[in-house]
Amino acid sequence: MDAVDAARLYQGYGMKRFTSLEFGDSEGADRRQDRGEQIRDEAFFYERAVTCWLGGDYELALRNYSRALEKDSSFFEAWSGQILMLLELGEYPEAIVWADKALELFPENPELFAAKAIAYIRDARFDKAMAFSDNSVSKENITSRVWLARAEVLMKRKSRIAENCVSKAMSIAGNSADVIGLEAGRLLRRSGKYSAALEYLNSSIRAFPKSALAWYELGCCQDSVGFFEAQVSLKESLNLRPKWELAESRLKSCQGKGPLKRIFNRIFCS
C-alpha cells in the first residue's frame, strides 16, 4: 500500500490529527522527507498495522496495533484495530475480553459493543450477539462499523433488513467509504450474497489496488459465482503477497473446478 492509500485510510478512520501530521499535507510530508526517516510514533505503527491488514497478515497487524498502543495507550483506533484483528484470527473469546478491557478506557463506546456483537455472532452465541448489537445501535454517535456489525448479526438471523444496514453503513461512511466498502463486500461474501459483494469489492479494488486482501476477497467471490476472472484475482493477490497459504489453497481449488461446477455456481450462487 502506498502513502496515498494509507492517507485515504487515515481519513477514513477519522484520524484528523494524524492526517495533519503525516499525510494529506504536503508541508508535513516535506518535513518528513527532510528528516530522512519517519518517526516511529503511534501513527507510524498504526499505518503499518493497516498496511498489514490490507495485506491479509492479521498477526503482524495485531503486533503493530500493540506497538502503536505502547506509544499511546489512549489511541482508540489501535484498540479497535486489535479487537478486529483478534476477530479476523478467529479468537472470539479473546476479542470479547479485549473489548471489555477497551470499554474500561472508552466506556459506552458503540464500536466496542459492536465488536463484541461480532465476536458473539461468529462464536455462534446468537442471543448475546443480538443483545450487544441492540445496545450498540442505541448509543449516540453511531459509526459505520456499528451498522456493519448489525448487518452481520441480522444476516445470521436471515433478516431482510440486513442489507439495509449495509446501505446505512455506507451512507454514513463519509471519507472511510473505501474501507467500509471493503468490509461490506467481505461481509456480504461471507453471507453468500455474492452479486452485492462483487459490487463493493470491485470498488474496493479501485480504491486499494495494492491490497492482497481486497484481491483475495474479490477472487473468492468471483470463484463462488463461477467467474473465470477468479484465477486472475487470486494470482494478483499472490503477487502482492507471495506464498499466502489462504490464497494459494483457494487458487488451487479454483483451478481444479470443472466447467459443470462453474455453470452450476453461475446459475445457483450468483
Add this chain to the structure above:
Amino acid sequence: MRCGRCQFENMPGQSRCLKCGSTLVQKADSVDVNPPRMARWKKPLRCTFRWFRAFHVTPSYSVNISIPPWLSQFSREGLFGILLSIIPGLAHLLQGRFREIRWYVLGWLVSLVLALFLYGGFWGLCFFGFAIGLHAWIAIHSALIKQVTGFGHRAFAFVLVSLGMLVVYRNLGGLIFRNLAGGYSNITVPYYRIETGDYLLAGRSRLRNKPLTRGVLVLASLEGTGHGGFWPWSQRRRDMGIAQVVGLPGEKLETRGGAFWINDEQLDAEKYPLPGWLRRIKMSVTIPKSSYFISADYNVAAHGRALNKLDVTNVCLVGYDSFEAKAFMRWMPLMRRGFIRDME
C-alpha cells in the same frame, strides 16, 4: 487537558473526558496493551463446540422445559431415579439439573463408543467397566445419594446398581445386536489373515437356512476349546468358538502329509490348515449326510489327555444345529480389522 479521542479540552486533573468519558491520564507502562491469545490446541475444540452451538445441539439451559411437578417429584425418589437413569441423565433432566452431570454423561458416551470399538479385547472390557461405573454413578446421583448417607452404604449402593446395570447392558446389548455374534478364533488360517485368539464378528442371518461351503468360518459350539479368550492364562473350556468348515456332508476326508485330503484330492494348506493335534493322527472318515467336518485347534491340555483317533468323530463331526453364526469380520486385533472374503 485535551482528550485524545474527541479532542475536547477538559479541566486539568480530570481522569475521564467530560464529553466522551475516555480515560485522560494514562501512563504508558500502566496499561497492558498486549491482548490475550488463544492456544493453538484450542482451535479445533472451539470450532467443534461452535459447530454444535450453531446447530443448537448443546443443551440450552436457559430454556425452561415445562415438566409436570409430579414427574419431577417422582424422579427425586431414589429407586425411581435409578429406573429413570437407565437412560443416563434423564432423571437429572426432569429435575432440571442436567448441568451437574453433563460431563459424566459425556464421559459415559465416550467410554461406551470406545468400548464398542475395542470390543473383544482388554481395553474394550475396561471401557465397558468404566461406562457401567459412570452410568451407575449417574443413576445413584439422581436421588439415592441424598437418601443414603455414609461411605459404606453409598459404596454398597454403587456396587449394587453397577451389577444391575451390568444385567441391563447384557440384555439390552443382546437385544440391540441380536443378529450379531462374536467369538475367538480357534484356528490360524493364513489365507484369511486370522490367527488363533483373534476376535471375529459373525452374523446369525448369514447362516440361517443357507448351505455351508467349504472354508467358511463358523461360530459353533466346540468341545474342549481352551484357546483365545480374554485372559491369557485361561484354561477353561469354551463352548462357543470359531472353527473352519473343511468337509461337507457325504465327502471322504483324510489327513496325511500335513494336509487335508478330500475324496483323494489334497487341499491347499494355506486355505485349509491342518491343526497341530490332527497332524499326529492319521485318519480317514466319511462324513455323514447330516454332518460337517470342522477344523479347530483344540486345547488338548485343557481336555486333560491327548485326543485320539476316536475323539475326532466326537469333536470334529458336528451337525448343522451346532452352528450359530457365520463369521464375516476380523474385529480384534485392530491392526488386522477388516472383512473376511469368501473363498472361491
